[in-house]
Amino acid sequence: MMYMMYFLLFGLVLGLAAVASNPSPYFAALGLVVVAGIGCGVLIWHGGSFLSLILFLIYLGGMLVVFAYSAALAAEPYPEGWGSWPVLGLMLGYLLGVVSVGTLFSSSMYDESWMVCDEFGEFYFVRGDMEGVATLYSSGGFMLAMGVWVLLVTLFVVLELTRGMSRGTLRAV
Amino acid sequence: MNPYILTILLFAMGLGTTITFASSHWLLAWMGLEINTLAILPLMCQSHHPRAVEATIKYFLTQATAAAMLLFASITNAWITGQWNLEFMSYSLPTTLVTVALALKIGLAPLHAWMPEVLQGLDLTTGLILSTWQKLAPFYLLLQINPSNTSLLLILGLASTLVGGWGGLNQNQLRKILAYSSIAHLGWMILVLQFFPSLTLLTLLMYFVMTFSLFISFKVNNSTTINSLSMSWSKAPIISSMVPFILLSLGGLPPLSGFMPKWLILQELTKQSLAPLATLAALSALLSLYFYLRISYAMTLTMSPNILLNALPWRLPSNQHTLPLAITTSLTICLLPLTPAIITLLTL
Numbered sequence: 001m002m003y004m005m006y007f008l009l010f011g012l013v014l015g016l017a018a019v020a021s022n023p024s025p026y027f028a029a030l031g032l033v034v035v036a037g038i039g040c041g042v043l044i045w046h047g048g049s050f051l052s053l054i055l056f057l058i059y060l061g062g063m064l065v066v067f068a069y070s071a072a073l074a075a076e077p078y079p080e081g082w083g084s085w086p087v088l089g090l091m092l093g094y095l096l097g098v099v100s101v102g103t104l105f106s107s108s109m110y111d112e113s114w115m116v117c118d119e120f121g122e123f124y125f126v127r128g129d130m131e132g133v134a135t136l137y138s139s140g141g142f143m144l145a146m147g148v149w150v151l152l153v154t155l156f157v158v159l160e161l162t163r164g165m166s167r168g169t170l171r172a173v
Numbered sequence: 174m175n176p177y178i179l180t181i182l183l184f185a186m187g188l189g190t191t192i193t194f195a196s197s198h199w200l201l202a203w204m205g206l207e208i209n210t211l212a213i214l215p216l217m218c219q220s221h222h223p224r225a226v227e228a229t230i231k232y233f234l235t236q237a238t239a240a241a242m243l244l245f246a247s248i249t250n251a252w253i254t255g256q257w258n259l260e261f262m263s264y265s266l267p268t269t270l271v272t273v274a275l276a277l278k279i280g281l282a283p284l285h286a287w288m289p290e291v292l293q294g295l296d297l298t299t300g301l302i303l304s305t306w307q308k309l310a311p312f313y314l315l316l317q318i319n320p321s322n323t324s325l326l327l328i329l330g331l332a333s334t335l336v337g338g339w340g341g342l343n344q345n346q347l348r349k350i351l352a353y354s355s356i357a358h359l360g361w362m363i364l365v366l367q368f369f370p371s372l373t374l375l376t377l378l379m380y381f382v383m384t385f386s387l388f389i390s391f392k393v394n395n396s397t398t399i400n401s402l403s404m405s406w407s408k409a410p411i412i413s414s415m416v417p418f419i420l421l422s423l424g425g426l427p428p429l430s431g432f433m434p435k436w437l438i439l440q441e442l443t444k445q446s447l448a449p450l451a452t453l454a455a456l457s458a459l460l461s462l463y464f465y466l467r468i469s470y471a472m473t474l475t476m477s478p479n480i481l482l483n484a485l486p487w488r489l490p491s492n493q494h495t496l497p498l499a500i501t502t503s504l505t506i507c508l509l510p511l512t513p514a515i516i517t518l519l520t521l
Contacts, residue, residue: 143201146192146204149188150185150204150208150211153181153185153208153211153212154211156178156181156182156215157182157211157212157215160178160182160215161214161215161218164221
């Protein structure tokens with residue numbers, strides 16, 4: 001079980017280094033897909049299965065898909081990936097940085113473990129994250145309304161920022 | 174901009190600050206700050222000029238980074254202590270991270286680099302909103318947290334006063350000068366935050382009044398460079414004669430009201446046996462004073478050579494609302510005798 005967690009977290013760090021080191025949005029978004037998928041896996045191991053499902057559906061299936069379409073509109077004929085040396089060097093540099101900071105801050109590799117599994121001290125009837133969502137709709141009703149209003153304002157902000165085609169704020173694509 | 178959209182955005186800006194003021198939970202405070210950032214973005218790129226768009230993007234990136242750092246710090250605090258309350262942050266790592274995140278939000282040195290460029294890309298009214306209203310919510314949070322490390326706030330404060338002074342020296346764009354003046358004043362506010370928080374509030378409110386009058390005076394003259402201020406004596410002579418007082422008040426000279434916060438801060442720092450720091454801060458105010466004097470020199474104390482035709486324009490009644498300017502200019506000049514009353518009113 002811990003072995004599985006090791007794999008997931010290694011993949012997470014690799015994906016994060018990939019996101020940070022790629023100048024082209026295509027490969028960075030690909031790294032982000034990997035990171036989000038693995039993050040969902042880590043989240044399931046910690047007991048947040050509902051949250052992980054929502055993350056997959058909305059973040060990967062909604063936002064990243066829209067981002068991919070938008071990035072495809074701003075097309076780049078020769079995107080730079082790990083094939084070119086500067087990007088690969090940056091990636092290896094980030095990984096080296098993570099390893100060195102990890103070695104610096106860890107007392108030993110054998111005394112304590114870096115992995116945890118589900119960490120509930122007592123038994124609950126429902127999962128923590130399901131309970132949280134239910135609470136948001138019941139006693140957190142005012143904050144839900146506030147969140148809805150803020151989302152509406154965000155819609156107006158985005159519409160205002162992209163209004164006007166070629167005479168607008170963003171370049172017309 | 175469509176008046177309905179403008180209404181919604183201004184309402185959202187008010188809502189964001191109100192949510193942060195009303196919150197004792199870190200998540201809610203973060204939410205208020207994010208609403209503020211979001212709502213001001215379309216206001217900033219209203220003119221659709223590339224420089225305004227660039228300023229908007231820079232502002233968004235820095236504010237989003239600061240908000241992410243704030244969220245990270247509050248989650249770390251919740252992980253360590255198990256609670257989300259604003260006032261009970263007792264561990265040093267989250268507290269320091271929160272302080273640095275809020276310093277990036279308001280533009281304290283050494284996290285100030287975005288401020289002059291962002292203000293330069295905006296028109297004067299939006300710049301005014303950025304310099305005044307957007308500082309309220311982060312300052313509220315700074316006043317609430319217990320500082321972990323005495324020297325962090327002192328270093329931020331002193332660096333800001335010095336950077337604000339030295340950075341503004343070689344500028345002739347008024348908005349950049351206003352940005353560096355903002356950085357310097359924020360430095361003064363942070364210096365005294367952990368000793369006497371009421372003085373921070375006092376400095377903040379005095380700074381709002383003084384910078385409001387300066388921004389609006391520049392707006393009435395429709396000028397964004399020092400050179401274009403040189404003919405304001407013929408167009409708006411009363412404003413030209415009052416602006417040196419506003420500038421000297423910003424520089425902190427007695428008997429104008431800008432002296433009030435600096436005087437009380439120096440007194441408090443001396444009481445805390447930080448007299449060398451107080452001396453350094455007072456000396457750094459001299460740097461700011463130099464460029465304030467330069468503006469007043471160009472605007473009022475000198476008449477630039479010009480043809481006679483430009484010296485005699487028609488002085489038509491202004492369409493701009495100048496009542497707020499009148500009120501804040503009077504407050505900027507005459508408020509010093511009310512110091513004890515103001516201190517009593519603002520005692521937290």
